[in-house]
Amino acid sequence: MSHRQETDISIxxxxxxxxxxxxxxxxxxxxxxxxxxxxxxFPIEKxxxxxxxxxATLAGLLKxxxxxxxxxxxxxxxxxxxxxxxHKGDIRGYMQFHPQEIKDKDNFRDLLGRGYLAFTVDQGLKIERYQGIVALNHETLSHALEHYFDQSEQLETRLFIASEKTKEGIWKSGAILLQQMPEQRVDKESWVHIEALLKTLSPQEFLDFSTPYEKLLIRLFHEGGVTVFNPTVLKAQCRCSEERIKEFLTTLSTDEMESLLEKGQLKMTCEFCxxxxxxxxKDLMTVH
Incomplete structure (x- = not known):
């Protein structure tokens, strides 16, 4: 009997x-x-x-x-x-922040302040980009995304997000999204009931990945006739490469490239990984 993957998945x-x-x-x-x-x-990591x-949750909603x-x-x-x-499930990410401003700030709103959150689907030059934007003036990430779907997509949505760092230094995070089906209506009483069910779930229980995901979903939502489909496997994978950087360097003039040289070397760091x-x-001479 094959072992079923319980983490690093979107179900x-x-x-x-x-x-x-x-x-x-x-x-x-x-x-x-x-x-x-x-x-x-730590606050930035969280x-x-x-x-x-x-x-990963939002990407899973889109084809x-x-x-x-x-x-x-x-x-x-x-x-x-x-x-x-x-679309293959390769994930990467990074942040830019001001270290001196982090002190005594440990929640989403204080760490991000005001601005916007945008999500974009880039399918290449031949297909127009899809983009959604939401103002970040909410207490939590969940509330900001719920507001976007309610106002921009007219799809009422509830989102539960949690993360923790274990004493072994392992980062676990996850999310549950519930959303009305397109062309369907969910009455207010049903949403109140769904919210009550979600409130029975603590972050600790949710992040206990020893519980099979199907068992967790059935415990929470068996009254809704829950049907679980096959998961998509996710993996940490950057897409940077020497070839991609050389391709970028071909867009620079010789003078621009010379200005980047430091003690005869050009150093570049991928912000993602x-x-x-x-x-x-000599390497640069082969580029131009």
Missing amino acids: PFILPLFSLRGRLVRLKDVSTTILNQHNYP VLAELLAAG YEGVFILQTKTDGPISLAVIDIT NYHYKFNR
Whole structure:
């Protein structure tokens, strides 16, 4: 009997008796790998872990061939966050922040401040980009995304997001999204009941990945006639390469390239995975 993967997956499900569709995401190796590529302070790590789970959840709602990009741009200590996920399930992410402004700030709103969250689907030059934007003036990431779907997509949505770092240094994060099915109506009483069910779930229980995901969903939503579908496997995978950087360098003039040389070397670092690339003058001559 083959072992079923319980983490680093995105699981679609439906609750037909409530006219709801859902998505459950569990991250462990993915979140730990990505966060270990950076040396971020704990509050920054926690926000990135939850953005990774949110990004994977939103990407799972869409059918696309290309890259789903979730980005925040704000005036708080975290000025920029970028998560991207390919249709194959490859995830990467990074943040830009002001270390001196983090002190005594440990919640989503204080760390990001005001600005916007955008999600974009890039399917190449031949297909127009899909983009959604929501103002970040909410207490939590969940509330911001719920507001977007309610106002922009007219799809009432509830989102539960949690993350934790174990004493062994493992980052676990995840999300449960519940959303009315397109063309269906969910009455107010059903939403009150669904919210009550979600409130029975503590972050600790949700992040206990020893519980099979199907068992968790049935415990929470058996009244909705829950049907669980096959998961999509997710993995931490950057797309940077020496070839991609050389391709970028071909767009620079000789003078621009010379100005980037430091002691005869050009050094470039991928912001997503923190990998360092070095090129000498001879390498650059092959580019031009």
